[in-house]
Amino acid sequence: MIAGIVLEKHLEQVSERRQLKITRKTIADMNELLKKNNITDFPDYRHIGLLAGLYQLCVQNKKREPEPSEVADLINGTDKVIKTIF
Known part of the structure; x- marks a missing residue:
């Protein structure tokens, strides 16, 4: 996942x-x-941690594929981090 x-x-x-x-x-x-x-503060830290987990779900062969909503969360969350953390 890009x-x-x-x-x-x-x-x-x-x-x-x-x-x-x-x-x-x-x-x-x-x-x-x-x-x-x-x-980063604690909420940003937790948010990035969630995004890291979603990324791993997308790229590793797991027992399930990521849900479309999880992929959307990764994309939107990445966009938010890029705009707010310098």
Whole structure:
């Protein structure tokens, strides 16, 4: 799913712009890094965590396919993060 890749790239750019040392470039790891450095607040942290889970559901072979509403949540959530977290 492209939205997850876009989210991952955006979080990487935010981390680099803030001169944070990135050890692993996963959404979950960068989310932790941004929270730890007070770039994101708790609601944003939880929202990005949800998006990371939806992305994993979309890309991994699981027992079920993501629902259309989950895919829409990932796309809309990624759009929101890009517009609100710099």
